[in-house]
Amino acid sequence: MNPSVDLEKLERDDLLNIVRDFLNSNGIALQFSGKRMIQQIQKKVRPRVTRVVRELCVGPEDQQARNLLIEGENLQAMVTLYKYRGQVDLIVTDPPYNTGQFFRYNDRWDEDPNDPDLGDIVSLEDGSRHTKWMKAMMPRLNMMKAMLKPNGVIAVCIDDNELFHLGMMMDEVFGEQNRIAIINWQKSYAPKNDSKHVSSATEYVLVYARDKEQAKTGLLSRDEAMNAKYKNPDQDPEGPWKTNGDPTVATPAAKDRYAIQSPFTGALHYPGARAWSNPKKKMKEWLEAWGSSYVERDLGDGRPKALVLKNAPVPRVPSDQNLDNNPVVEATEQLEDTVLAAARQAAEAIRDHEVWPMLYFSSNGQGRPAIKRYLKHVKQGKIPLTYWADEEYEDPEALGVQSWDHEESGHSQIGINELDTILGKGHQFQTVKPLKLMKKIIQLWCPPNGLVLDPYAGSGTTAHAVLELNYETGSDRRFILIEQGSPEQGDAYARSLTHERVRRAITGQRPSSNGSLEATALPLPGGFEFRQLLNRIDAAAVLSMKKDELVDVVITSHWESERRNSSNLIRLDAEGYRYLIGKNDMGEGYFLIWEEHGAVGQLDMETYAVIHEEARRAGLHPPFHVYARYEIFQSRSVRFYKIPDKILSHLGLNEHSDPFHEEEEGV
Incomplete structure (x- = not known):
């Protein structure tokens, strides 16, 4: 047209x-075609009911409450996760690439984004495949932005099929000024002869902040090779130090360009084209720590007064010597001088039997002056740059376009091998990111106690990476995974792949040669709750639920705005309690008034008496959080939540409006 x-x-x-x-x-x-409509359609997505699938939950109950695996369409799931809006530290995800293999699109989403159908696989022959991919991604990127904290970061893995389209969408949604990095990581360490032109060995990660001014990039763990450069030959109580620390600074000040005399050789050492980086008073103190007295003396070399040994002969500085390029004047004629001999003897005794001063002389005393750089004063990590030129990383660098080779990030085959090891071969999942890549991204952009969201969870690498980092570093990160699951349509990834991989990471189970599962790997502490996304939620749906379904919704939906950092509620299924359903980390109880005939009841004096007794037996204290249809009895010990109104409100909607989408554009 x-x-x-x-x-x-x-x-x-x-x-x-x-x-x-x-x-x-x-x-x-x-x-692109349909863009304006897509920007409107995303506002029509409604929250849904989630149901806990008990047999698929893993780990202790307190760990289940920390992490979530949600089976369902990710746009609808993110809207349903209303209470996490603005609470996510890092979104790291690997959306389906437009390769004619895994990407599905439902054309009915153009009219109704709440349609539950997965849609059909978009083939490479589909002339509108790029448009369909962007129409699917744009509303999801907007929702991901809404999920991030003000200082949150998003990292999206992509290949060259949609790299440029994704980059422009990210610029539009997050702002070009909030781009942190374009990471080029090596997915293959051996070139393939599968192209007539250039063999592709890399893929990309686009990293953006919700607000770059507030976001922080962490450090990567220092490796053994970096730490190996720090020694402790003199048993310094301050610990290992770098044995070639430069005592000069690149921006010379004239007053700091003088000579110093070595107590070992009597030679004069200049700072070259640079200048000494420490004050002259401190330099004199460090030189005298080698056992001899120093004085200032004008050597007629056109430089400030030198620091030389008291009463010792000083080498003559040749008038034609370029002290910037040749900064050493040897003391060949004065070596037998008694003062120099005494200075050398004192310095060698300290070198061989005592802790060396901060300023020392390399090559066992025969070389140039150097300064100790203690490992404990160096940042305990490395910044993620293409080249690791400055091992100490004392000056922060900005990330730009960079490359990570497979030694830094792993490669695609490693990701597949890792999944083979956990699930066995035959999973047919060929787009697995390596654990090393995901761990590196999480370590850089999620704080140790942060929350990670992966809306395209796939094989569950993100959760596995979080669990491993928690175990290795003592961190306390949490995760939320979303993966489409539709067993009736042959897409059971959420259960057969995502769930099973994360479960085995926690239990340490691996398939043996005969196909049985055995606990042969190190189990990783943790757990998660498995939730299934059901139908759209409204008042009628809430009131028609069975008790177990309603308890699930109460536990999921409850969120105290005055305590945004509190943990999720822990469900209590202990027998002997009629109304008690959960507790929070403050020791407060949550109660659902449910009548024996199968309906939501009311709070009156009789039900309050039962609540009070159950709280006493469970060791819980007021306030008592009570969910019921009506409130006939009131008490200062009770916080009352009317069903269905309060549940709908906690989910961010009511019968007439949806506050999630009523906020101003661009938030």
Whole structure:
């Protein structure tokens, strides 16, 4: 269709919106068929009911409450996770690439994003495959942005099929000014002869912040090779130190370009084209720590007064010697001087039997001056740059376009091998990111007690990476995974792949040669709750639930705005309690008034008496959080939540509106 004809059909307000979008993007904007409609459609997504699948939950109950694996469509799941909006530290995800293998698109989403059908696989022959991919990604990127904290970061893995389209969408959603890095990681360490032109050995990770000014990039763990450069030859109580620390600074100040005399050789050492990096008073103190007295003396070399041994002969400085390029003047004629001999003897005694001063002389005293750089004063990590030129990383560097080879991030075959080891071969999943890559991203952009969300969980590498990092570093990160599961359509990834991989990571089970599962690997502490995304939620749906379903919704939906950092509620299924269903980390009880005939009851004096007794037996204290249909009895010890109103409110909606989508654009 002719674009000019389309424009003529648009209303005035629609045309103005298009022009405003173009101007706001500085004249550069990504346009594709259906974009304007998609931006409106995403606002129509409604929360759904989630149901805990008890037999698929893993780990102790307190660990289950920390982590989630949600089976369902990710856009609908993220809307359902309303209480986590603005609470996620890092989103790291690997969406399906447009390769004609795994990407599905439901055309009915253009009209109703709540349609539960998965859609059909988009083939490489589909001329609209790029448009469909962008129409699927744009609303999800907007929702991911809403899930992030103000200082949160998103890292999206991608290959070259949609790299440029994704980059422009990320620029539009997050802002070009919030781009942190374009990471080029080596997915293959051996070239393949599968191309007539250039063999692709790399893929990409686009990293953006919700607000780059607030976001932080962490450090990677120092490796053994980096620490091996630090020694302790003199048994210094301050610990290992670097044995070639430069005592000079690159920006010379004239007053700090003088000579110092070695107590070992009597030679004069200049700082070259640089300058000494420490004050002259401190340099004199360090030199005298070698057992001899030093004085200042004018050597007629055109430099400030030198620091030389008291009463010792000083080498003559040749007038034609370029002290910037040749900064040493040897003391060949004065070596037998008694003062120099005494200085050498004192310095050698300290070198051989005592802790060396901060300023020392390399090559067992025969070389140039150097300064100790203690490992404990160095940042305990390395910044993620292409080249590791400055091992101490004392000056922070900005991330830009960079490359990570497979030694830094692993490669695709390693990811597949890891999955083979855990699940056995035959899983048919060929787009597995290596653990090393995901761990590196998480370590850089999620704090030790942060929350990681993966809306395209796939094989569960993200959760596995979080569990391993928690075990290896003592961190306390949590995860939320979302993976589409539809066993009736042959897509059971959430249960058969994602769940099983994370479960075996926790239990340490691996398939043996005969196919049985044996606990042969190190179990990783942790657990997760498995939730299934069900139908759209409204008042009628809440009131028609069975008790177990309603308890699940109560536990999931409850969120105290005044305690945004509190942990999730822990469900209590102990026998002998009629109304008690859970507790929080403050020792407060949660109660659901459920009548024997199978309906939500009311809070009155009789039910309050039961609540009070159950709280006493469970060791819980007020306030008592009570969910019921009506409140007939009131008490200062009770916080009452009316069903269905409060549940709908906690989920961010009511019968007439959806507050999630009523906030101003661009938030």
